[in-house]
Amino acid sequence: MQAVQSMLMKVIRPITFFILHISAFIFFSSAAADSKPNILFIAIDDLNDWIGCLDGHPQVKTPHMDSLAERGVLFTEAHCPAPVCGPSRAAIMSGMRAWNTGVYSNNANYPKRLPGVESMPQYLKRHGYATIGAGKLFHGDHSFPKGSFDRYAPMSGHPWPKEAILSSQQKPVYEWTYNGKVITFPRNGMPADRIWKDTHTFDWGPMDLPDHEFRDAKDLAWAIKEIERGLQEPYFLGFGFHLPHQPLHAPKRFHDMYPLDEVELPPHIEGDLDDLSRSGRDYALIPTTSGEHRSVVKYGQWENAVSSYLATVTFVDEMLGKLLHSLESSGQADNTWILLWSDHGWHLGEKEHWGKATGWYRATRVPLIIVPPENGAPEGFQPGSVCDQPVNLIDLYPTLIGIGSLPKNDQLDGQSLVPLVANPNADWSDHTVTTFGRGNHAITGKRWRYIQYFDGRAELYDRDRDPNEWRNLIDDPEHADIVAAMKKKMPEEALCKQFIRYGDFKAVIPSDGSPMLLFNHALENNLEERFDEAKDYPEVVAHIQDWLTRHNPTQKNVVIPD
Structure with a gap:
């Protein structure tokens, strides 16, 4: 009889320990969740x-x-x-x-x-x-x-x-x-x-x-x-x-x-x-x-x-x-x-x-x-x-x-x-970034706002003096240092090698060597760039590619003459 009891205790003890261990785990896990x-x-x-x-x-x-x-x-x-x-x-x-x-x-x-x-x-x-x-x-x-x-x-x-x-x-x-x-x-x-x-x-x-x-x-x-x-x-x-x-x-x-x-x-x-x-x-x-x-x-x-x-x-x-x-x-x-x-x-x-x-x-x-x-x-x-x-x-x-x-x-x-x-x-950071299309970004600081478009054109506003953004200071030489500082805050956009304007068209050259993306800003709402239109305008794609081959521009923002 004692041998049987001893054997049962050997079985029961680890089971009891396991149950207590699991119960404690559930309790503390529940407490952690409740916290x-x-x-x-x-x-x-x-x-x-x-x-x-x-x-x-x-x-x-x-x-x-x-x-x-x-x-x-x-x-x-x-x-x-x-x-x-x-x-x-x-x-x-x-x-x-x-x-x-x-x-x-x-x-x-x-x-x-x-x-x-x-x-x-x-x-x-x-x-x-x-x-x-x-x-x-x-x-x-x-x-x-x-x-x-x-x-x-x-x-x-x-x-x-x-x-x-x-x-x-x-x-x-x-x-x-x-x-x-x-x-x-x-x-x-x-x-x-x-x-x-x-x-x-x-x-x-x-x-x-x-x-x-x-x-x-x-x-x-x-x-x-x-x-x-x-x-x-x-x-x-x-x-x-x-x-x-x-x-x-x-x-x-x-x-x-x-x-x-x-x-x-x-x-x-x-x-x-x-x-x-x-x-x-x-x-x-x-x-x-x-x-x-x-x-x-x-x-x-x-x-x-x-x-x-x-x-x-x-x-x-x-x-x-x-x-x-x-x-x-x-x-x-x-x-x-x-x-x-x-x-x-x-x-x-x-x-x-x-x-x-x-x-x-x-x-x-x-x-x-x-x-x-x-x-x-x-x-x-x-x-x-x-x-x-x-x-x-x-x-x-x-x-x-x-x-x-x-x-x-x-x-x-x-x-x-x-x-x-x-x-x-x-x-905290002195600025934040809002992106509205490939190559388009607005940089917002406590005072200055800088907006740059895919073709390199830009705007600068002094929010302290011009809260409605009515006066674009981008060409004011007195603010050249501010413009230079804000440009440095632009995101790199590593996925894109170049952004190109050609007339009403915006072209994007991907960094991975994949085909050019093309958007016709004069048609429908393609300003928002939902769908690539390169297949619809093969002659435009060919012209842009030819121009890039002949001129080999190194800057990221390019404007091709109409």
Whole structure:
């Protein structure tokens, strides 16, 4: 009997030790997971600096964004990695610059363009976070790598039918009936300027519809239900508002807040483009992402557009308040970091431009607010702080790694903003970079802004004396030293050997010896460089190649005479 008991003890002891060891591992692993804070990651599409706390527009009403800034750190010199949705979001979600990924345009489907690059939510999920998403986070609501999210809101759409915003169906208007009311499109009565595409979204005006019919409201309802049912901690909840992306439609009560006879237009002057190069004027006047300024003026729609933009911003702000209230009611706010950002800015007639895709301040500056939880704020943090360091949304991915105390990710080009949350005056870079196409970059410092185009033409602005960027100082000899210093901050763009202008064409010579890329800036919206057109213009390619062979230029930016 004793022999049997002895044998049993030999078996039981290691099993008991193993069970205790596993139990301890599970306990401490759970404790480690619980120590990680939650993250509420809020994206807003096409929102420029027209929010109250940034003083972007004197009439805008954004009480919830302003309140959020009072609770955290407001970054007053935050800029986007790219002033277009696709490349900006690809950079944010990959943590990598366009000149390292090759994603420069809205041809930016993440799984197709960056199949081997671990995205932000994938990284967080791999390190213990539950990942939940809704709305527009990547470019294309559901265009994210497989396995990025544990749950994602179903695709939502506009309340009106797709045909309503097709030029081919607007003859001259499309009529849609909702609850017995006839609603016509386009709401602003303007025909499309981007005649090469059927979708006509350069439109604005009130929609006499209930809030819940709008797609952002549908996504919000889904996200609030997720919060109310209790989210597994630690979690990353990403929520992306589609507004104020065009078309600029909100429930009528928001438009009523901004009467057309009282709305203030953005600052502007006659002849604003006179001191720009050919490239600068192209990026101002070609309706790459929206429409033409002359059309807005011709149809008397400037005030209506500004009113509608402000209305959609305030609509977003009200929905933001509901999202934040649901977090507060969940009991998890004390362990949740909140980050609010916009993917890029938006012009409303400044520089005679509408939309985005430029290097000017209106397109590159974005809201960025970071609020740490009361129970997990970094030492030194003061609510209501303002940071005027030049930061970039490329820093968001490493910031989340810093928030979660996660292992370093060597693929990232940015740096964590957590030190600036603790101390807004901490050591930081003296500039940041925004890229708007191959060879096009805007360098933003605390005072000076330098914009250089692919053909080497450039602009210099003194933001202290000229906040609206009305006076281009590039040819002023008194600022030659500033220009030289700013040029040195231009990214190398190792993927590209040369950038060439030949008439309306832009050619890019890849460094790896692959064929020339060609874009016709005079046709459609190829200023945005979505698709290589070299096969469509073999004679242009041949002429450029012949000229390069005969002249053998060594500089990176080349202009071939017409």
